[in-house]
Amino acid sequence: MSTFSHIRGLGFHVPEKLYTNADLEKFVDTNDEWITTRTGIRQRHIVENETCLDLAHAASVKALAAAGMEAGELTHIIVATFTGDMPVPTTSCLLMERLGIRNRVAMDLSAACSGFVYALEVARALINLDPSSKILICGAEVLTSRVNWEDRSTCVLFGDGAGAAVLSAGQEGEPGRVIDTILSADGGPAMNLTIKGAGSAYPYKLGDTVGEENFVQMQGREIYKHAVRSMTAISNEILERNSFTTEDVDVLLPHQANLRIIEAVGKKLDVPREKVFVNVDMFGNTSAASIPIALADARESGFIKDGDLVLLATFGGGLTWGSSLIQF
Template sequence: MSRAAVLSGVGSCLPFRAVPNDELAADLGSSEEWIRSRTGIGQRYFADRGTATSDLAAGAGEKALKCAGVSTVDVVLVATTTPDRPCPATAPVVAARLGMRGTAAYDVSAVCTGFVYGLATAAGLISARVADRVLLIGAETFSTLLNPRDRSTAVIFGDGAGAVVLRSGDPAEPGALGPFDLGSDGEGEDLITVPAGGSRQRLSGTEPASDDRYFAMSGKEVFRHAVQRMTGSARAVLVRAGWQAQQVDHLVSHQANLRITNHVADDLGIARGRCVSNIAEVGNTAAASIPLALDHAHADGTLRPGGRTLLTAFGGGLTWGSAVLTWPDLDQV
């Protein structure tokens, strides 16, 4: 019998420190109004010293496990661009923190598409009977990569984590994930990047410029690619699912920029009122953005059982991906 990955729990974790636009605007020669009008962001959260990606990931994972009513899983996946260390992976640390020493655990690296890639990976593990339950966490401390002098990135990103528990189940039941659509184009690797720190720079024989240690993004090109790729991927997955755009109750896109979300919705023919968005409160949290949005929308009642839900993301690599599910009846934690 075929098995599907079924969503059975959600959770999230944000740092304590909220950073409103006003706190950043003066140092960047900007204004609260400019930041909000260009991005849709009103505030974001930055981790304090001593808080790492694994801390936020463990917090979100604990809540997702509680929502699902379980204490252990067979595999722990962490989608992140900001691991605690370049080596080892962060997922085994998170698994141990959650009391699952000995459990298979590894990281997924696809920048802002990491969570959707992780969903597909988890679904494959469950379909292949490698695992009956998977904990997937998107977690970031993107503030550690930001150049405080770069207005194009410093106001956009924030820190946080979101998590889901997936269990084996019937492909026809609520919460079952799929189909998926995934893609990449490595020729766009320099559009979203941290130039220094990897093998290419280290083996170049030259010391990196100070700014090369920070995250860099070609804003206009990224905007164009994000709209194009998420729209195309979402259309592909809707065709595979046999859904019409008008049948989608909720579009949950990567929370990159409110204008990008609106463009994607408009191009797909989905009313903007059906877009799930929390970017005004948390900013762009990269791989954490979709699971954070899912948990917040579940908590406030936006996502209701039976709602047809479309997920789509775009990130560095370049990478993109989409998936669909019918929202299940989950406990409130």
């Protein structure tokens, strides 16, 4: 018999420093109108003296508080990121230490922008395996560490931040139940979105200069097409598998990558615009942090209400994508 997994608390944290589109105009060959009309982004939060760990810790503390849980009760910590403080040790191990606990399961998960939804399914599997599990999952990114500020087609898109959720087992009727998750990936078109530098296929030696391969490189049109098609298809799949239609969805919460993608997915799914949550204008694309930031933001603001059926849809490098259904 399956065990039900429930989100007990949500939290998010973004750096204090803001880069508005007007700020970017000062050192990037772009302007507010160009950015806003193509992406819907008006500002993004940028780290100054914070690291990925700092962001993850702040979001996790808020999620634990919302769950009414102490860090010592956790059995697992999963951090979804590709911009951790360092390759080794993992950000999850550092987060465990920062939270003041030891001897738990800690792992980082890399699925780019889909990382949080991937982590959500891992947590659900672990809870099904051991219903006593209490799991912290966090999507945290310092994307500005991997942004080429001379590439105006990408640098305007990204921001820094973290979002976290605490999950545990529960009864079917309890709020926050993760009804289902479907994940997918395709390595065929993977090279349309890359950060090649620092990988073993692109080794470097002491004294090498930093090249463009160390930063985000993206074929925007191709990614747009893959994102819209994949997010729409997997959302329809999860709804059909659970005997729902889009009319049953109270909130569509897509990955906050680009307003055009968000609107296209909503239109193809035939979800009314007023049911689609959008905060990309305030935070930009925060990759693995995007979905949990949006979830926590939507819940805090009252956009997601008690009893709402929430459909998550995400897409990221890899290429990876996924969808989840959550009953709040």
